Amino acid sequence: MVNTKDTSDLKESSSFLSRVDFEQNGYETARPVTPLGILVQQLEQILNTAKTESVSTEFKTSLEQAYRLAAGLDPYLAECATAESPALANLTERTQQEDWSKRFDDGETVKALEQEMLSGHIEGQLLKILVSISQSKRVLEVGMFTGYSALAIAEALPDDGYLLACEVDEYVSQFAVDCFAASEHGKKIEVRVAPAIETMRELVDAGESFDLAFVDADKGGYIDYLNLLLDTDLLAPNGFICVDNTLMQGQPYLPAEQRTDNGEAIARFNSFVAKDPRVEQVLVPIRDGLTIIKRK
Numbered sequence: 001m002v003n004t005k006d007t008s009d010l011k012e013s014s015s016f017l018s019r020v021d022f023e024q025n026g027y028e029t030a031r032p033v034t035p036l037g038i039l040v041q042q043l044e045q046i047l048n049t050a051k052t053e054s055v056s057t058e059f060k061t062s063l064e065q066a067y068r069l070a071a072g073l074d075p076y077l078a079e080c081a082t083a084e085s086p087a088l089a090n091l092t093e094r095t096q097q098e099d100w101s102k103r104f105d106d107g108e109t110v111k112a113l114e115q116e117m118l119s120g121h122i123e124g125q126l127l128k129i130l131v132s133i134s135q136s137k138r139v140l141e142v143g144m145f146t147g148y149s150a151l152a153i154a155e156a157l158p159d160d161g162y163l164l165a166c167e168v169d170e171y172v173s174q175f176a177v178d179c180f181a182a183s184e185h186g187k188k189i190e191v192r193v194a195p196a197i198e199t200m201r202e203l204v205d206a207g208e209s210f211d212l213a214f215v216d217a218d219k220g221g222y223i224d225y226l227n228l229l230l231d232t233d234l235l236a237p238n239g240f241i242c243v244d245n246t247l248m249q250g251q252p253y254l255p256a257e258q259r260t261d262n263g264e265a266i267a268r269f270n271s272f273v274a275k276d277p278r279v280e281q282v283l284v285p286i287r288d289g290l291t292i293i294k295r296k
């Protein structure tokens with residue numbers, strides 16, 4: 001099974017390939033980490049094989065059509081969405097240029113991070129629209145990485161808006177804070193460096209409440225994060241929750257025996273949500289899947 005975006009099951013080979021990329025190109029080449037990206041890669045491989053085999057012209061034409069249909073979707077979505085700000089484009093570039101494998105090997109990050117963790121333009125734009133139409137003022141982010149989604153959301157918040165980002169890794173937190181400093185919206189963001197569940201419990205004790213929670217950290221913690229949000233006042237009465245990677249590269253709907261730990265955690269989370277009488281929800285098949293959840 002291909003590597004997942006989350007770090008807990010990063011394969012050694014991926015770290016090795018990243019190093020080779022870095023030495024050859026000066027930056028890592030992004031791997032496909034979404035069901036669509038993986039489908040495109042597989043169609044490309046089949047197409048290349050078909051070119052060397054004696055298959056009918058009709059078969060090759062159909063295959064090419066299927067490939068174009070899949071490969072054209074993400075670039076077209078990017079073309080149709082509002083362009084990202086220079087600050088977000090710059091944050092993406094800096095994230096791509098960082099040698100994350102080396103940072104982990106050198107012990108500078110506590111987790112094996114990788115550029116594929118960044119959510120990016122389309123998902124960032126969806127989050128911005130959701131924040132604007134819901135008129136959210138206070139947002140809780142669980143899992144910040146280099147801060148793409150945090151800064152995108154902050155751009156959509158009013159001047160007195162506030163985003164609290166939970167991140168466990170000190171190095172990446174400082175990386176994000178440096179990027180936020182380049183944007184006028186960075187001042188709306190506060191970062192707490194600790195395991196998210198600890199920060200969330202402190203927030204509950206302090207009586208804090210949020211209009212939107214964006215959950216994008218360790219997949220095994222998703223059910224606990226959801227329960228804490230719903231069982232306390234942490235989520236405001238009319239608040240909503242966006243949960244990332246709920247398609248986890250297609251693993252929840254592919255044969256169960258092929259799942260990684262993250263795939264299993266997401267499959268469990270999705271069926272937990274589907275059966276939860278407290279909420280209504282929809283899984284939007286954007287990037288690696290984004291589930292939007294609200295109280296009934």
Ligand SMILES: C[S@@+](CC[C@H](N)C(=O)[O-])C[C@H]1O[C@@H](n2cnc3c(N)ncnc32)[C@H](O)[C@@H]1O
Binds near residue numbers: 146
């Ligand atoms: C997928 S990335 C977040 C991506 C980010 N939201 C974005 O859109 O670019 C997940 C992040 O969660 C962090 N993380 C993992 N487990 C965590 C935990 N228990 N508490 C807080 N942060 C955690 C990781 O260090 C990583 O930076």
